[in-house]
Amino acid sequence: xxxxxxxxxxxxxxxxxxxxxxxxxxxxxxxxxxxxxxxxxxxxxxxxxxxxxxxxxxxxxxxxxxxxxxxxxxxxxxxxxxxxxxxxxxxxxxxxxxxxxxxxxxxxxxxxxxxxxxxxxxxxxxxxxxxxxxxxxxxxxxxxxxxxxxxxxxxxxxxxxxxxxxxxxxxxxxxxxxxxxxxxxxxxxxxxxxxxxxxxxxxxxxxxxxxxxxxxxxxxxxxxxxxxxxxxxxxxxxxxxxxxxxxxxxxxxxxxxxxxxxxxxxxxxxxxxxxxx
Numbered sequence: 012x013x014x015x016x017x018x019x020x021x022x023x024x025x026x027x028x029x030x031x032x033x034x035x036x037x038x039x040x041x042x043x044x045x046x047x048x049x050x051x052x053x054x055x056x057x058x059x060x061x062x063x064x065x066x067x068x069x070x071x072x073x074x075x076x077x078x079x080x081x082x083x084x085x086x087x088x089x090x091x092x093x094x095x096x097x098x099x100x101x102x103x104x105x106x107x108x109x110x111x112x113x114x115x116x117x118x119x120x121x122x123x124x125x126x127x128x129x130x131x132x133x134x135x136x137x138x139x140x141x142x143x144x145x146x147x148x149x150x151x152x153x154x155x156x157x158x159x160x161x162x163x164x165x166x167x168x169x170x171x172x173x174x175x176x177x178x179x180x181x182x183x184x185x186x187x188x189x190x191x192x193x194x195x196x197x198x199x200x201x202x203x204x205x206x207x208x209x210x211x212x213x214x215x216x217x218x219x220x221x222x223x224x225x226x227x228x229x230x231x232x233x234x235x236x237x238x239x240x241x242x243x244x245x246x247x248x249x250x251x252x253x254x255x256x257x258x259x260x261x262x263x264x265x266x267x268x269x270x271x272x273x274x275x276x277x278x279x280x281x282x283x284x285x286x287x288x
Contacts, residue, residue, distance in 0.1 A: 013040035016175065016207050017062070022071035024057055024231075031057045032231045035071070039175075039224075044201060044208040046218030046239070048254060049228035055211045058228070059177045062209070063095050064088045076174045093122075096173040100180040102164035106152040112138070112163055113148030119167045137166040141196060158189035165197065169204070177209045182217055194220050215254050219243060227251050 017039035024032040032054045039045050047055050060066035061073060064080050073080040078091055099105045106115055110125065116134045118125035127134065127148070135145030141162040152160060161181055168176060178197070182190040198221050201208060212218050218225055218239075225242040227235040227250065235248040246252045 013042050015039070016041045016076055017209075018072070018074040019062075020072040022058075022061065022073060023069045024054075024061055024066060025069040030231060032061070035228075035231075035233050037226055037233070037236060039207060039209070041207050042205040043223045044206070044210055044221055046222030046225045047209060047211045047228060048213065048215050048218050048225060050213055052230075053228040054231040055213075055228055056179055057231075059097065059179050059209065059211055062175075062177060063092055063097055093171060094174040096168035096171065096176050098164050098168045098176065098178045098181050100183060102160040103152060103157070105164065106160065108152055111149050111151055112155075115163070116148070116167055116170055119170055133170065137170045138163075140200065141166045142192075156189075158185055158193060161185065161189075161193055162196065165193075165200070169200065169206075175207050175209070177211070179211045180213070183212070183214075190217070197221055213254075215243070227254070 015038050017037075019038070020036050022032055022035040023030070035054075035058065037045065047058060049055050057066055061068050062075060062080070064083065068081050071081075075091070075095060078087060080088075080091065083091060106112075110118070111127075113127045113131075113134050114125045116137065117127045117130045120130050120133065131148075134148055138145050138147060143159060143162055143166075147155075152163075155163065164181070181197075182193050185193060194217065200206065201221065208221070210218060210221050215225075222239055225236065225239055226233055227242070227248065229248075229250045235242065235246065235251045242251060243255070246255060
């Protein structure tokens with residue numbers, strides 16, 4: 012069996028009086044991918060930021076690759092964040108318009124310096140791995156399409172050989188054809204390198220293509236989790252079913268959401284609220 016690399020237990024995150032994550036628990040084994048799904052505001056991005064140490068946990072335990080993230084020193088966190096890479100939803104805003112792509116990738120390898128020459132071979136290799144020509148390293152972000160910028164963001168995240176990769180809604184701003192290409196690319200790289208990943212999305216069909224296990228978040232609570240096949244073929248919670256019903260790419264899609272609307276209405280009453288199980 013693969014070694015457990017991420018272990019989250021009874022994680023709670025508060026923003027003032029808002030309880031954003033409630034008693035979240037899960038484990039992730041080396042070389043596997045967990046998909047985290049839920050609507051906007053369900054706590055997906057907060058979970059990701061807590062894992063990388065940019066949002067502090069209010070309570071609970073967060074262990075990644077043997078590090079107690081909650082109680083790590085600044086020096087430990089600096090090294091840890093290099094080994095835990097976040098691929099952003101909007102790569103354009105995360106790429107410096109004043110740096111060439113080569114300089115951006117060089118800085119990922121050698122923070123604060125961005126010297127291209129010593130890392131040229133490695134940069135060309137990663138650009139080619141994500142389907143771009145090595146000669147593109149001399150171009151600037153505005154010279155690329157949205158799909159190409161997302162490929163660059165993937166290269167930047169993976170070029171440092173991270174222990175954990177967190178992809179946060181990385182296909183949400185792309186059209187369907189480009190989205191499919193990016194998912195195929197990510198799946199191929201994941202399988203080739205044996206990456207350990209968390210893939211965050213509001214779209215269950217997208218998560219299905221790259222994940223081994225799915226965790227469903229609703230209002231900060233894990234309402235369901237399990238292997239991909241189980242979640243898609245036999246969802247237990249009404250909210251998971253509602254996500255499947257609403258997504259044209261999912262097997263449960265229907266234009267008749269009357270029953271699910273009724274379940275959602277019941278869930279708003281004290282007896283029907285999402286459990287913490």
